[in-house]
Amino acid sequence: MRDRKLAHTLSPSFPKIRMISDTLTNLGGLVVVGILFWLYQLFAWPMWAFWILLAALVFTIIGFIWSFIEPIYLYRSWSYQVDEEYLQLSYGVLKKEWVTVPMTKVQSVSTVQGPIMKRYQTRSIKVETMGSSHVIPALEETKALELRERLIEYAKLKEVDE
Numbered sequence: 001m002r003d004r005k006l007a008h009t010l011s012p013s014f015p016k017i018r019m020i021s022d023t024l025t026n027l028g029g030l031v032v033v034g035i036l037f038w039l040y041q042l043f044a045w046p047m048w049a050f051w052i053l054l055a056a057l058v059f060t061i062i063g064f065i066w067s068f069i070e071p072i073y074l075y076r077s078w079s080y081q082v083d084e085e086y087l088q089l090s091y092g093v094l095k096k097e098w099v100t101v102p103m104t105k106v107q108s109v110s111t112v113q114g115p116i117m118k119r120y121q122t123r124s125i126k127v128e129t130m131g132s133s134h135v136i137p138a139l140e141e142t143k144a145l146e147l148r149e150r151l152i153e154y155a156k157l158k159e160v161d162e
Contacts, residue, residue, distance in 0.1 A: 006079035006090050013120040014078075014138040015071040020116050022067030029060045080136055082147065084154050087127060089134060105129040106155035109148050113141075127151065 011017075033056050040049055073093045081088045087106070089099040112124040112135075123144035125136045139147065 006081035006088055008080050010075055010078045011122045011138045011140050013122060015075045017116050017120055017138055018071035019068055026064040026067055033057050033060055101134060103154045109151045111144050111148050
């Protein structure tokens, strides 16, 4: 398959949003590992527990470093395209994935915005089919809302009032 870029890309603030989110997650991991080291000292656990905790610390540090590298490459690799027949997604750093979702199979379309995304005025779009779910991780708010409406129109979905 030819490696071509699809028409649209993510918001330029995606790497920053992803780095902040991953950093918060990794800080939580460091806190847990720190508490386990403290418990190791407090209860005089066997020496093998120290080596396991040390390995956990090393993996957490590697994850911390990767969380600053991966979002940049993921941003560069992410692209999508929408027309009346298909939603096409292309992404991946180590393993490139091409996903084509027929509009006839789309069952629901929603947008998601957490506190970090709200700060950067971005939203994710979640497209669900009978067997799977696909997410476009970070689009500018206006683009995301427009794309959501276009996807609803193409998929011929009806809005439900609750």
